[in-house]
Amino acid sequence: MKTLRLILGDQLNLSHSWFNQVNDDNLYLMAEMRQETDYVKHHIQKVVGFFRSMRNFGNSLDNEGHQVLYFKISDENNPQNLPQLIEQTISEHKIEKFDYLLPDEYRLNQQLQEICDSLSIPSEVFDTEHFYTSRDELKNHFKGKKQLLMESFYRMMRKKHNILMEKNQPEGGKWNFDQSNRKKWDGSPEIPEELSFNTDVTELLDEIKSAKVNTFGNIDSKNFPWPTSHQECKELLDFFCSKLLTYFGDYQDALHTQEKYLFHSRLSFTMNSKMLSPKEVIDTVVEHYYEHKDDIHISQVEGFIRQILGWREYMRGVYWKEMPDYAELNKLDNHNALPDFFWTGKTKMNCLHKSITQSLDDAYAHHIQRLMVIGNYALLTQVDPNEVDAWYLGVYIDAIEWVEITNTRGMSQFADGGLVATKPYVSSANYINKMGNYCKECSYSHTVKSGEKSCPFNALYWNFLEEKKSHFKNNQRMSMMLSLLAKKSKEELEELQQRARKIIEQPDKF
Ligand code: FAD
Ligand code: SF4
Numbered sequence: 001m002k003t004l005r006l007i008l009g010d011q012l013n014l015s016h017s018w019f020n021q022v023n024d025d026n027l028y029l030m031a032e033m034r035q036e037t038d039y040v041k042h043h044i045q046k047v048v049g050f051f052r053s054m055r056n057f058g059n060s061l062d063n064e065g066h067q068v069l070y071f072k073i074s075d076e077n078n079p080q081n082l083p084q085l086i087e088q089t090i091s092e093h094k095i096e097k098f099d100y101l102l103p104d105e106y107r108l109n110q111q112l113q114e115i116c117d118s119l120s121i122p123s124e125v126f127d128t129e130h131f132y133t134s135r136d137e138l139k140n141h142f143k144g145k146k147q148l149l150m151e152s153f154y155r156m157m158r159k160k161h162n163i164l165m166e167k168n169q170p171e172g173g174k175w176n177f178d179q180s181n182r183k184k185w186d187g188s189p190e191i192p193e194e195l196s197f198n199t200d201v202t203e204l205l206d207e208i209k210s211a212k213v214n215t216f217g218n219i220d221s222k223n224f225p226w227p228t229s230h231q232e233c234k235e236l237l238d239f240f241c242s243k244l245l246t247y248f249g250d251y252q253d254a255l256h257t258q259e260k261y262l263f264h265s266r267l268s269f270t271m272n273s274k275m276l277s278p279k280e281v282i283d284t285v286v287e288h289y290y291e292h293k294d295d296i297h298i299s300q301v302e303g304f305i306r307q308i309l310g311w312r313e314y315m316r317g318v319y320w321k322e323m324p325d326y327a328e329l330n331k332l333d334n335h336n337a338l339p340d341f342f343w344t345g346k347t348k349m350n351c352l353h354k355s356i357t358q359s360l361d362d363a364y365a366h367h368i369q370r371l372m373v374i375g376n377y378a379l380l381t382q383v384d385p386n387e388v389d390a391w392y393l394g395v396y397i398d399a400i401e402w403v404e405i406t407n408t409r410g411m412s413q414f415a416d417g418g419l420v421a422t423k424p425y426v427s428s429a430n431y432i433n434k435m436g437n438y439c440k441e442c443s444y445s446h447t448v449k450s451g452e453k454s455c456p457f458n459a460l461y462w463n464f465l466e467e468k469k470s471h472f473k474n475n476q477r478m479s480m481m482l483s484l485l486a487k488k489s490k491e492e493l494e495e496l497q498q499r500a501r502k503i504i505e506q507p508d509k510f
Pocket of ligand 2 (some may be wrong): 348349350351352428429432433438439440442443444445446455456457
């Protein structure tokens with residue numbers, strides 16, 4: 001039976017069982033579409049990264065002998081949207097059955113269901129064979145429980161998949177080494193130069209430009225750094241194991257003006273596009289650890305495994321449990337606009353200047369920059385979560401809604417009222433100074449609490465607590481912060497709030 005099989009841009013899993021055998025009755029369909037470039041404004045490196053990876057993937061299938069129909073963004077007969085693409089291909093190729101892989105985005109899931117309902121031929125949906133969990137596994141794990149807890153989910157996953165376990169007990173005697181993952185990096189140990197693939201993507205970039213795709217951010221078209229094939233992704237994974245894993249956990253939360261990547265893996269894009277599976281990543285890292293046990297402490301490895309086996313799968317489960325309502329949540333009732341400097345990096349606040357400029361230059365920021373610098377500021381200035389989401393979804397090369405929205409709206413902006421995070425991730429300058437050196441080179445002083453020189457984060461922090469305290473009155477984890485707030489004199493609080501109001505009204509002046 002002549003079958004059309006759709007592969008979306010984030011479904012680049014070469015090991016999928018679809019490809020085990022060549023069958024000339026199967027036509028694989030891939031398309032670079034305006035539908036996907038335009039639903040939000042994307043960083044140019046994100047568009048280039050996905051399109052180049054898709055092209056490499058299509059070529060690999062072709063080389064293996066599979067029938068592939070590939071539409072480039074610049075192809076004249078590219079319908080640029082899914083319904084027309086599928087309809088046109090079915091009719092032109094006399095297709096008798098339509099197959100697709102479970103999309104990870106709610107938007108595409110809905111669209112494909114609607115398309116299938118409208119078809120006059122049978123359709124079938126297949127698993128992507130990528131994640132450890134099914135869409136509903138987290139929902140079932142927490143059935144009947146009042147609170148979702150990442151830690152409980154993570155332990156279940158460790159046991160179920162027998163990862164870093166010794167006779168049914170966690171390796172190293174502890175489930176979680178989070179406490180030892182909080183070192184500041186002060187110049188040593190030396191950080192190896194990042195592995196960059198320096199690909200020339202000029203032609204592709206020209207095609208994207210002539211198609212008038214509206215993007216933002218910077219790119220060096222002669223030296224595109226990201227991996228765009230399974231082979232390159234594997235190289236990045238091996239580089240992480242041999243060069244970075246030894247210190248990954250220690251400096252996971254560190255911030256530094258000169259080091260954009262520290263010991264982070266930069267593997268999120270490889271997994272979110274599915275060029276690497278989380279299992280391939282975890283198996284490789286664990287195997288490397290067992291071979292080098294004398295040199296690598298369990299805390300480094302556990303810290304890494306927790307992010308992928310724990311947080312990544314957890315976020316996916318929360319997404320499918322809570323969507324579509326999740327995308328509308330704004331429990332803290334925040335409605336301010338995103339400052340202009342999010343699009344330029346031009347602000348005197350050094351931590352934000354560095355983190356945002358880096359995001360615009362590299363389509364990447366590590367977790368603590370995303371959470372405790374940029375996200376912290378957005379929450380303290382009470383920016384509308386819709387605007388925060390749109391920015392995060394566009395700017396990072398790894399941003400796909402299922403993992404972006406749960407991190408942004410949930411973990412970072414507390415717009416879900418505490419489904420993902422048990423307390424809001426807000427801090428004054430103190431935390432940013434403790435974890436890095438941004439404050440040393442800043443126009444503001446992290447120790448000054450009020451007045452023109454004072455760090456904006458300080459006034460904003462107390463103002464946020466004062467304005468939003470009714471939301472946290474039953475939250476045990478906020479009680480210490482709220483009792484410190486209660487100790488502030490009326491005059492001190494008024495002064496802080498006046499400064500905070502000025503910052504919130506004219507964020508681009510600070
Ligand atoms: P590493 O620090 O090397 O971590 C290893 C891997 O663990 C990552 O590649 C990633 O796959 C996984 N991981 C780590 N933290 C998380 C997390 N909180 N949730 C899910 N997976 C995690 N991650 C995305 O993949 N896409 C996003 O759009 C995204 N948006 C974010 C938005 C905000 C506001 C925050 C706070 C975090 C976001 N994250 C997102 C999570 C995390 O910041 C990135 O996965 C990480 O920075 C990617 O860099 P890395 O590969 O070097 O990560
Ligand atoms: Fe950021 Fe404040 Fe430190 Fe400046 S002083 S780097 S604004 S935390």
